[in-house]
Amino acid sequence: MNHNNNKQPIYDVIISGAGPVGLFLACELALAKCSVIILEKAENPYSPLKQLPFGIRGLSAPSIEALYRRGLLKELEIYKRLKSPHQNSGIGTRRQVGHFAGIPFHDGDIDISQWKYRLPSSTDTSLISEMEELETILTRRAETLGVEIKRGVALTSFYQTEEGVTVQSGDQSFQGKWLVGCDGSRSIVRKAGGFGFAGTEPEFTGYSAKVDIADPEKLKPGRNVTAKGMYLQSQPGYLIIQDFDGGAFHNGEKPVTIEHLQNVIRRISNTDVTIITLHIATTWTDRARQVTSYRNGRILLAGDAAHIHSPLGGQGLNLGLGDAMNLGWKLAATIRKKAPEALLDSYHSERHPVGAQVLDWSRAQVAIMSPSSHARALNAIIRDLMDTRDGATYFAGRVWGVFTRYNLVGSDHPLVGHSVPNFELEDGSKIGEFMDEGQGILLDFDRNPSLKTLASEYGDAIKYTSGRVKEQLGLSALLVRPDGIVAWVSVGKPDEKSLIQTADLWF
Numbered sequence: 025m026n027h028n029n030n031k032q033p034i035y036d037v038i039i040s041g042a043g044p045v046g047l048f049l050a051c052e053l054a055l056a057k058c059s060v061i062i063l064e065k066a067e068n069p070y071s072p073l074k075q076l077p078f079g080i081r082g083l084s085a086p087s088i089e090a091l092y093r094r095g096l097l098k099e100l101e102i103y104k105r106l107k108s109p110h111q112n113s114g115i116g117t118r119r120q121v122g123h124f125a126g127i128p129f130h131d132g133d134i135d136i137s138q139w140k141y142r143l144p145s146s147t148d149t150s151l152i153s154e155m156e157e158l159e160t161i162l163t164r165r166a167e168t169l170g171v172e173i174k175r176g177v178a179l180t181s182f183y184q185t186e187e188g189v190t191v192q193s194g195d196q197s198f199q200g201k202w203l204v205g206c207d208g209s210r211s212i213v214r215k216a217g218g219f220g221f222a223g224t225e226p227e228f229t230g231y232s233a234k235v236d237i238a239d240p241e242k243l244k245p246g247r248n249v250t251a252k253g254m255y256l257q258s259q260p261g262y263l264i265i266q267d268f269d270g271g272a273f274h275n276g277e278k279p280v281t282i283e284h285l286q287n288v289i290r291r292i293s294n295t296d297v298t299i300i301t302l303h304i305a306t307t308w309t310d311r312a313r314q315v316t317s318y319r320n321g322r323i324l325l326a327g328d329a330a331h332i333h334s335p336l337g338g339q340g341l342n343l344g345l346g347d348a349m350n351l352g353w354k355l356a357a358t359i360r361k362k363a364p365e366a367l368l369d370s371y372h373s374e375r376h377p378v379g380a381q382v383l384d385w386s387r388a389q390v391a392i393m394s395p396s397s398h399a400r401a402l403n404a405i406i407r408d409l410m411d412t413r414d415g416a417t418y419f420a421g422r423v424w425g426v427f428t429r430y431n432l433v434g435s436d437h438p439l440v441g442h443s444v445p446n447f448e449l450e451d452g453s454k455i456g457e458f459m460d461e462g463q464g465i466l467l468d469f470d471r472n473p474s475l476k477t478l479a480s481e482y483g484d485a486i487k488y489t490s491g492r493v494k495e496q497l498g499l500s501a502l503l504v505r506p507d508g509i510v511a512w513v514s515v516g517k518p519d520e521k522s523l524i525q526t527a528d529l530w531f
């Protein structure tokens with residue numbers, strides 16, 4: 025690490041916010057030997073809102089793959105408890121495995137054979153995790169890799185020059201070459217950094233509350249869409265409510281009182297149910313906004329700082345972890361002067377469209393959840409479609425991020441821009457297990473000596489791996505980026521010229 029004239033350290037990267045996205049990004053940067061400090065406003069990482077049931081978060085395929093590829097998946101308790109942690113339980117079962125706007129889709133209806141690149145050796149497409157556990161695992165990993173985490177230190181202001189950034193937290197200052205705002209939906213980095221934040225205003229205020237109810241039998245079980253909104257008692261005393269008030273209550277930033285919550289649940293459920301104790305409550309909305317650029321000079325944004333939308337269908341964390349996986353290696357290569365600066369611009373061009381799709385996915389859900397008769401009619405049609413095999417397969421694929429693909433130049437092969445299938449080698453090892461050091465991989469099924477030589481010319485940036493795999497999918501070789509995205513494929517004798525062009529582009 026460098027120091028300035030006052031002997032203050034100059035970090036490669038200052039990250040604002042030790043939420044899951046800031047922590048995961050820090051791990052990616054530190055893995056690539058960058059010096060990183062995280063400034064976190066909260067003194068204590070623990071909060072009841074990060075524990076079950078509030079802290080429950082659905083992880084989708086790209087997040088599960090990212091954790092797996094960095095050797096972190098096996099640390100999740102839920103993963104350890106799964107007897108067969110691969111794929112769905114199979115045709116014929118009717119286990120609800122996800123939803124769109126509250127309309128369930130079921131395991132046995134999903135035809136995973138349509139997802140050509142998900143092999144039997146692939147990781148799961150969805151997993152339930154707990155925020156607190158995820159953050160604990162990521163914190164441990166970040167600290168092991170040498171990341172400095174300063175808690176109780178909120179970024180209050182900053183400025184950038186051509187050479188770097190100076191960050192202020194009260195009267196403390198920190199110097200870095202780059203600043204990444206991972207400071208959540210109300211990001212100071214976004215607000216002070218001159219980022220445009222375009223999108224749509226909310227239709228509703230959502231409530232998550234833990235309560236004691238005197239007469240719980242007055243509320244119906246399951247998810248109930250009523251003339252005024254929606255309520256769900258997912259487990260005794262745990263209420264989720266959507267009140268289509270245009271987001272007014274949430275925007276007013278008033279605390280949720282027992283009287284207010286009781287009025288809301290009575291109105292939405294059309295009952296006289298009585299809440300006797302309010303343990304904890306939080307509100308949220310479906311405001312959907314995204315920064316118009318993920319980068320402004322030496323300032324970047326990731327996670328909720330870059331995009332906000334309703335938590336319906338559970339996509340925000342997944343989107344943020346995807347940002348971190350995409351940004352980490354590009355920023356590290358830029359810092360280590362191993363990449364043209366244009367590499368960093370591909371962070372915006374790849375992640376902005378993915379974020380925009382998630383925002384639209386959440387808007388589409390709100391549109392058919394509203395209590396209007398037009399929405400009810402559309403809701404019934406979607407329900408019918410989701411009951412079909414193709415419908416369930418489509419919705420599951422979207423919710424689980426199976427279709428995520430970047431539009432990469434140089435090839436129109438459908439696997440280019442897609443997450444690499446978890447190829448299993450003849451000795452039982454899997455390609456994902458070779459990615460724990462964050463390098464690119466040249467995977468050569470034909471043990472071609474010239475490809476080995478070619479990979480070695482990129483030093484430790486590209487790891488050469490060869491051998492026969494159980495399912496070759498008609499390919500002879502692939503070049504995979506450090507984030508697990510396929511950059512180049514060969515279906516016959518490798519075209520070394522195009523391989524070199526692609527490798528030069530990314531490494």
Ligand SMILES: Cc1cc2nc3c(=O)[nH]c(=O)nc-3n(C[C@H](O)[C@H](O)[C@H](O)COP(=O)(O)OP(=O)(O)OC[C@H]3O[C@@H](n4cnc5c(N)ncnc54)[C@H](O)[C@@H]3O)c2cc1C
Nearest residue numbers: 041043045065081082179207208327328338339340341342
């Ligand atoms: C009810 C609910 C259910 C959800 N369910 C799902 C789900 O199932 N699946 C899913 O993918 N997503 C879900 N989400 C969304 C998900 O929780 C968020 O998208 C995710 O937490 C974003 O992570 P982040 O690190 O970007 O931001 P955050 O988790 O908000 O972390 C930001 C961090 O920055 C810190 N900070 C803020 N300001 C400053 C400052 N000035 N200086 C320093 N630090 C600062 C904060 O203290 C915080 O620790 C849900 C959200 C809600 C509300």
